[in-house]
Amino acid sequence: MEESTIEKISQIVGPEYVSTREDVLLSYSASASTGYDSVKPSAVVRPGSTEEVSEILKIANDVNLKVTPRCGGSSLQGEVIPVEGALVIELMRLDSFELHEDLRSATVGAGVTFGKLDKLLKVCGLWLPVYPESSLVATVAGNVAVNGAGPGSTAYGCIAEMVLGLEVVLPDGRIIQTGSEANPNAPGPFLRYAFGPDLTGLFIGSLGSLGIITKVSVKLFKRMEEFHYETYGFQESEQAQKFLIELKENNVNAVFASIYEGRILGFFMDMLGEEYHIPEHDWPPFTVSITLGRLREDQLQSDIKRAAEICGGLEGEVIGISELPRGEWDDRMRTFARSSYAHGWHWRILYHHQTPSNWHKSIEAIWDVMDEYALLGHTAGFATGHSSYNFYPHLYYFPEDKEEERRVREAHVDLSKRLFKTGAVPFKLAPYWVNGVDEMKEYMNVLKGIKDVLDPNGIMHPGVMGGL
Amino acid sequence: MTTMESGMEQLMEELHQCRRCGICRNAVYDARGFDGICPVYENSTGFETSFMRGKIIVALALLNGELEKTARNSESLFDCTLCGNCTQICPAEFEPAHTLELVRGLLAEVPNQVREEIAHKILSNNNPYEEDNSRKRKWISELGFDIPTNGEILYFVGCTAGMRIPEVAKNTAKILKAADLPFAVLQEEPCCGSVLLRTGKPEAAAETAERVSNAIKESGAKKIVVSCAGCLKTLKEDFPNKFDIELPEVLHILELADNLLQEGRLKPKALPGKNTVTYHDPCHMGRELSIYESPRRVIQAIPNVNLVEMETNRDTAMCCGAGGGLRSYNSELAKNIASKRVQDAIDTGANILATACPFCEHNLQSGAKIVGRNMPIKDVVSLLAECVE
Numbered sequence: 001m002e003e004s005t006i007e008k009i010s011q012i013v014g015p016e017y018v019s020t021r022e023d024v025l026l027s028y029s030a031s032a033s034t035g036y037d038s039v040k041p042s043a044v045v046r047p048g049s050t051e052e053v054s055e056i057l058k059i060a061n062d063v064n065l066k067v068t069p070r071c072g073g074s075s076l077q078g079e080v081i082p083v084e085g086a087l088v089i090e091l092m093r094l095d096s097f098e099l100h101e102d103l104r105s106a107t108v109g110a111g112v113t114f115g116k117l118d119k120l121l122k123v124c125g126l127w128l129p130v131y132p133e134s135s136l137v138a139t140v141a142g143n144v145a146v147n148g149a150g151p152g153s154t155a156y157g158c159i160a161e162m163v164l165g166l167e168v169v170l171p172d173g174r175i176i177q178t179g180s181e182a183n184p185n186a187p188g189p190f191l192r193y194a195f196g197p198d199l200t201g202l203f204i205g206s207l208g209s210l211g212i213i214t215k216v217s218v219k220l221f222k223r224m225e226e227f228h229y230e231t232y233g234f235q236e237s238e239q240a241q242k243f244l245i246e247l248k249e250n251n252v253n254a255v256f257a258s259i260y261e262g263r264i265l266g267f268f269m270d271m272l273g274e275e276y277h278i279p280e281h282d283w284p285p286f287t288v289s290i291t292l293g294r295l296r297e298d299q300l301q302s303d304i305k306r307a308a309e310i311c312g313g314l315e316g317e318v319i320g321i322s323e324l325p326r327g328e329w330d331d332r333m334r335t336f337a338r339s340s341y342a343h344g345w346h347w348r349i350l351y352h353h354q355t356p357s358n359w360h361k362s363i364e365a366i367w368d369v370m371d372e373y374a375l376l377g378h379t380a381g382f383a384t385g386h387s388s389y390n391f392y393p394h395l396y397y398f399p400e401d402k403e404e405e406r407r408v409r410e411a412h413v414d415l416s417k418r419l420f421k422t423g424a425v426p427f428k429l430a431p432y433w434v435n436g437v438d439e440m441k442e443y444m445n446v447l448k449g450i451k452d453v454l455d456p457n458g459i460m461h462p463g464v465m466g467g468l
Numbered sequence: 469m470t471t472m473e474s475g476m477e478q479l480m481e482e483l484h485q486c487r488r489c490g491i492c493r494n495a496v497y498d499a500r501g502f503d504g505i506c507p508v509y510e511n512s513t514g515f516e517t518s519f520m521r522g523k524i525i526v527a528l529a530l531l532n533g534e535l536e537k538t539a540r541n542s543e544s545l546f547d548c549t550l551c552g553n554c555t556q557i558c559p560a561e562f563e564p565a566h567t568l569e570l571v572r573g574l575l576a577e578v579p580n581q582v583r584e585e586i587a588h589k590i591l592s593n594n595n596p597y598e599e600d601n602s603r604k605r606k607w608i609s610e611l612g613f614d615i616p617t618n619g620e621i622l623y624f625v626g627c628t629a630g631m632r633i634p635e636v637a638k639n640t641a642k643i644l645k646a647a648d649l650p651f652a653v654l655q656e657e658p659c660c661g662s663v664l665l666r667t668g669k670p671e672a673a674a675e676t677a678e679r680v681s682n683a684i685k686e687s688g689a690k691k692i693v694v695s696c697a698g699c700l701k702t703l704k705e706d707f708p709n710k711f712d713i714e715l716p717e718v719l720h721i722l723e724l725a726d727n728l729l730q731e732g733r734l735k736p737k738a739l740p741g742k743n744t745v746t747y748h749d750p751c752h753m754g755r756e757l758s759i760y761e762s763p764r765r766v767i768q769a770i771p772n773v774n775l776v777e778m779e780t781n782r783d784t785a786m787c788c789g790a791g792g793g794l795r796s797y798n799s800e801l802a803k804n805i806a807s808k809r810v811q812d813a814i815d816t817g818a819n820i821l822a823t824a825c826p827f828c829e830h831n832l833q834s835g836a837k838i839v840g841r842n843m844p845i846k847d848v849v850s851l852l853a854e855c856v857e
Contacts, residue, residue, distance in 0.1 A: 016513045017513055019513075019515055021517075021540070021541075022535060022536075022541055023517050023522075023526045023529075023535060023540075023541050023542075023543070023544055024515050024516065024517050024522075026525055026526060026529055026534075026535060027515070027516035027517045027521070027522035027525045027526060028515075028516055029525075030488055030525060031488060031490075032487065032488045032489050032490060034487055034488060044515065044516075046513065046514060046515065072490055072493075073488075073490050073516070073521075074489060074490050090515075090516075092494075092514065093514065113494070113495070113496065115495055115496040115497055115498075116494075116496040118496075118498065119496050119498040119503070122498060134489070136491050136495035136496070136497050136502075136557075137489060137490040137491050137493065137495065330499070333497060333499075334491065334495075334497070334559065336489070337487075337489040337491050337559045338559045346487070399484060
């Protein structure tokens with residue numbers, strides 16, 4: 001990077017917030033994506049405001065400098081690995097928080113983690129009821145950029161469903177506000193679908209390749225305090241799948257619901273069973289682990305009763321072991337960090353969404369690939385929103401074993417193709433989901449057109465979104 | 469494979485345990501009492517190298533040759549208090565702060581003037597203050613009673629209490645005297661070597677450990693009482709684990725005072741005025757040795773004292789900034805960290821910030837100056853000594 005460019009950026013943020021030191025560049029060459037190669041940027045900058053981000057992007061655009069936005073660095077699919085020589089714009093200093101209690105919403109800067117926000121909201125009896133399992137590290141803005149989900153999503157949907165508006169800095173430095181706040185006279189964020197097309201949605205899941213999200217306005221809800229933790233057993237996967245669908249149909253409020261098949265549950269028990277104090281049990285072939293949540297005790301009791309009836313109607317059994325769902329729910333802010341340490345290996349992950357009725361198709365594809373490539377792995381997941389199910393299969397490898405790592409990478413791509421055929425969809429549009437996939441050609445052409453208009457010089461995190 | 473090689477291999481394996489999740493940066497985990505993790509991240513420009521995730525990336529690169537072993541490239545590894553808050557929250561099967569301490573030891577060839585000077589001073593003078601070591605007993609002349617150099621209970625004074633904050637030493641002596649416990653203080657007390665270990669000078673630390681061990685043996689001690697958290701951790705844990713040196717029982721004066729109060733051998737009078745005290749857990753005493761309740765029980769045993777807790781306390785307490793050699797290596801950063809901790813204390817409404825380590829006390833006093841508020845920083849030992857005969 002040109003010295004003059006560094007100098008200009010230094011003048012914007014102050015020299016102490018720009019670094020070209022070798023050790024610093026190295027530390028920004030990687031993230032929690034252990035399965036991805038590190039790539040060194042040429043500089044790192046830590047702006048302190050939206051305006052500073054804007055000024056930096058103007059300079060980058062002028063000199064055609066590639067940029068990589070980064071928040072918590074907790075993403076697992078290489079989302080913040082820079083391209084060679086890029087400028088990393090790290091947003092953790094943007095830590096503003098504005099509560100709009102009457103509007104049941106809040107606006108947070110790109111550096112605010114879910115853990116921090118949760119603490120701020122708790123004192124008001126509120127919550128943002130979607131917790132990515134990296135909540136102690138992940139920022140709300142980062143999670144919006146990757147289109148994430150987590151515990152709470154079973155009832156409330158993915159993080160996208162929580163978004164009321166975004167403040168975004170475009171590649172040329174223009175600052176735009178989406179949603180109701182596009183009207184500067186608006187009292188705050190109260191409606192996402194304002195002023196025609198949903199521009200907010202354009203940036204959700206765009207991985208920072210269309211612009212840099214500097215603020216997120218989110219819906220807030222009254223914080224639930226009434227929970228019930230239960231496990232339900234089934235002999236057939238179809239019964240477990242149907243159970244999830246019927247809970248939705250009957251408005252039984254599961255805030256977190258996961259289907260475990262035997263092998264996966266065994267793996268999970270090895271990992272966290274002792275810590276969660278889950279008793280020894282002869283688990284059925286399919287176990288559904290559920291946290292029911294309600295604002296009121298009477299509602300909760302009604303849900304408990306109805307869930308048991310639905311379970312019985314599907315020839316299932318109420319197992320009565322609460323420690324598994326309780327552990328999942330209580331540990332919801334850091335489960336990702338915990339699972340990262342299973343077996344002490346490195347891993348690749350392949351987030352995707354499936355329908356509950358197709359749950360078994362993902363499972364079959366995942367096991368087939370693991371068997372064929374002779375890999376260790378597992379998959380977990382949870383129901384998300386209206387009628388989807390989030391999967392996150394892990395493929396493990398020993399970091400010193402290059403051949404095994406090669407197999408993992410190959411299996412990872414292969415699995416994405418197989419999952420696509422089952423009808424699964426990614427929320428991170430990685431190149432491997434669309435490369436060579438004829439059915440996605442037109443979609444990608446349109447997306448490329450949008451990218452070209454917003455980012456004609458192609459400086460914004462090139463390649464991260466479907467290779468664009 | 470040599471011992472050195474196998475040690476290096478094990479260390480690399482430990483460093484590889486990090487999955488770079490980043491939970492060691494600034495996690496706010498209200499359910500577990502964490503409100504931030506890394507004091508260096510929070511009080512510096514906050515690049516990734518400021519907290520443990522980045523430090524581990526740098527350490528690996530330095531050790532595997534990817535990064536040249538220069539003072540500049542290894543700077544971030546010394547900008548750390550080793551407070552262990554990251555270890556407290558880390559889900560991996562290794563202890564990041566302990567590992568970083570070992571890494572420092574393996575980077576012997578990296579030029580680091582600060583640690584070289586400290587090591588030279590300690591090895592030459594038996595203290596890091598370049599003073600005549602006999603001054604470690606100078607405070608005794610102000611007590612009004614003499615203390616022998618041999619005895620079954622040995623008060624190991626430590627360099628900072630002995631030479632910089634003699635009030636702590638005098639008050640420790642007063643408490644022991646009030647409980648009618650005969651005790652000794654070494655004629656020539658060597659430095660425990662804590663700072664040598666923390667800054668990566670294990671060979672020098674081994675040398676001082678030998679000196680300490682010999683001096684203690686000669687004193688006839690059967691029980692060692694300390695008033696410094698650093699001395700406590702070093703004598704109690706590092707000596708046996710790192711140097712295979714078994715000492716007699718080692719305990720902090722506040723652990724002993726707690727027992728004495730419970731036995732009725734110490735009967736404190738009321739502390740004059742209205743006293744709301746908040747207690748700062750020294751990292752070496754708290755997170756390292758899990759001594760959380762003794763100091764609090766001592767505070768609560770003093771009539772007319774109300775104990776209030778800071779938002780982060782016990783195993784999630786934010787650090788005062790003094791440890792890990794940071795006070796010497798980057799004193800401005802250390803003092804800024806202290807100022808944040810003093811602010812934490814102010815936020816409780818307390819009118820006294822108490823601790824149990826002269827190192828913490830000294831740094832917190834610097835922090836109070838930065839904050840510009842009158843917040844008396846006192847050792848719990850001094851609070852108790854005010855109230856016992």
